[in-house]
Amino acid sequence: MSNVDVARVLVDLADLLEIQGANPFRVRAHRSGARTIETLAEPIAGLVEDPERSPEELSGIGKDLSEKIISIVLTGKLDQLDELREQVPAGVVAMLRIPGLGPKKVGVLFKDLGLESLDALEAAATEGAIAELKGFGAKTEQMILEGIGLARHGSTRTWLSTARVAVDRIVEDLSKLDSVTRVSLAGSSRRLKETVGDLDVLATVSEGVSSSDVMAALAGHELVDEVLAQGETKQRVRLLEREGGGLELDLRVVPEASYGAAMQYFTGSKEHNIVVRRRAQERGLKVNEYGVFSETDEDGPAVAGRTEEDVYQAVGLPWIPPELREDRGEFEMAESGRLPELVTVEDIRGDL
DNA sequence: GCCG
DNA sequence: CAGTACG
DNA sequence: CGGCCGTTACTG
Numbered sequence: 001m002s003n004v005d006v007a008r009v010l011v012d013l014a015d016l017l018e019i020q021g022a023n024p025f026r027v028r029a030h031r032s033g034a035r036t037i038e039t040l041a042e043p044i045a046g047l048v049e050d051p052e053r054s055p056e057e058l059s060g061i062g063k064d065l066s067e068k069i070i071s072i073v074l075t076g077k078l079d080q081l082d083e084l085r086e087q088v089p090a091g092v093v094a095m096l097r098i099p100g101l102g103p104k105k106v107g108v109l110f111k112d113l114g115l116e117s118l119d120a121l122e123a124a125a126t127e128g129a130i131a132e133l134k135g136f137g138a139k140t141e142q143m144i145l146e147g148i149g150l151a152r153h154g155s156t157r158t159w160l161s162t163a164r165v166a167v168d169r170i171v172e173d174l175s176k177l178d179s180v181t182r183v184s185l186a187g188s189s190r191r192l193k194e195t196v197g198d199l200d201v202l203a204t205v206s207e208g209v210s211s212s213d214v215m216a217a218l219a220g221h222e223l224v225d226e227v228l229a230q231g232e233t234k235q236r237v238r239l240l241e242r243e244g245g246g247l248e249l250d251l252r253v254v255p256e257a258s259y260g261a262a263m264q265y266f267t268g269s270k271e272h273n274i275v276v277r278r279r280a281q282e283r284g285l286k287v288n289e290y291g292v293f294s295e296t297d298e299d300g301p302a303v304a305g306r307t308e309e310d311v312y313q314a315v316g317l318p319w320i321p322p323e324l325r326e327d328r329g330e331f332e333m334a335e336s337g338r339l340p341e342l343v344t345v346e347d348i349r350g351d352l
Numbered sequence: 353g354c355c356g
Numbered sequence: 357c358a359g360t361a362c363g
Numbered sequence: 364c365g366g367c368c369g370t371t372a373c374t375g
Binding site: 025029 | 354
């Protein structure tokens with residue numbers, strides 16, 4: 001059993017528990033434990049077999065998860081998972097991959113309509129049976145029909161190199177607008193992940209300037225297929241099919257003074273952001289995408305937020321390079337002043 | 353579920 | 357309002 | 364034992 005195998009069992013268990021309506025924090029604990037095992041620098045089997053050691057020594061893994069991990073390593077399976085699999089068909093878990101369908105709604109589809117597969121779900125949606133359910137409507141039904149292909153196909157991530165071709169053009173074109181002061185790439189593409197699930201772009205406007213100009217420009221951009229959602233500060237669009245296969249792009253527009261906080265938030269990762277915000281809480285501060293604020297004076301002036309550096313400084317850290325923002329040890333490195341110097345293109349020697 |  | 361999705 | 368990140372947007 002490799003670390004990835006063990007992690008997979010815990011993730012599957014989390015999915016099933018979630019559909020069954022388990023405590024969300026319990027579900028999260030399983031996912032977090034899975035991540036810990038997957039990113040562990042040593043084989044989990046070796047740790048389990050060492051009589052001096054136990055998975056409990058890993059932070060985020062307690063007595064329960066430790067016992068489960070030991071069982072998985074020693075027997076190759078987990079009884080609790082097998083039992084849950086008998087209660088919840090695989091097709092129901094597959095429904096979670098449809099965008100807009102979460103555990104609650106999937107649970108209703110399974111329990112109330114008895115749907116056990118994507119095929120059955122598609123048939124029910126086509127007949128209009130979904131829209132009649134409480135909490136569902138015509139839009140949800142349409143969303144299911146559009147998303148069911150994604151769920152069948154599995155995850156659809158795009159190579160960064162492909163995605164960059166499209167997003168670089170969009171960033172460049174939006175930058176030319178008079179109403180924006182700057183446009184930056186954020187999200188996993190800024191973190192230089194090999195593949196991206198979607199694209200994230202941040203635009204800033206001068207204080208008091210409306211966001212509608214930028215959004216209208218993006219909506220009318222030659223690479224944009226359709227606008228999926230739009231609000232005051234946020235817009236989500238789907239790109240044309242050719243450049244990376246219907247990639248989705250999120251645009252966020254914030255005032256100039258929030259640039260640093262917004263970049264920090266929008267660059268992620270989610271796990272990294274949670275730690276940043278928890279550190280803020282420990283210091284009597286509150287971090288959001290608009291800035292860093294005092295917990296006791298939330299409406300008061302921002303303590304930080306104009307640059308990423310001052311956001312990190314407010315929570316007692318040096319600026320952390322985006323490539324490291326995964327909550328995989330970068331906080332310990334930053335805390336002790338041992339952040340590595342990353343390799344850059346200039347470091348590479350040879351014929352390219 | 354884990355943690356303090 | 358709850359549920360879903362965003363980092 | 365209580366708390367567990369913080370926000371915006373959309374749907375029903």
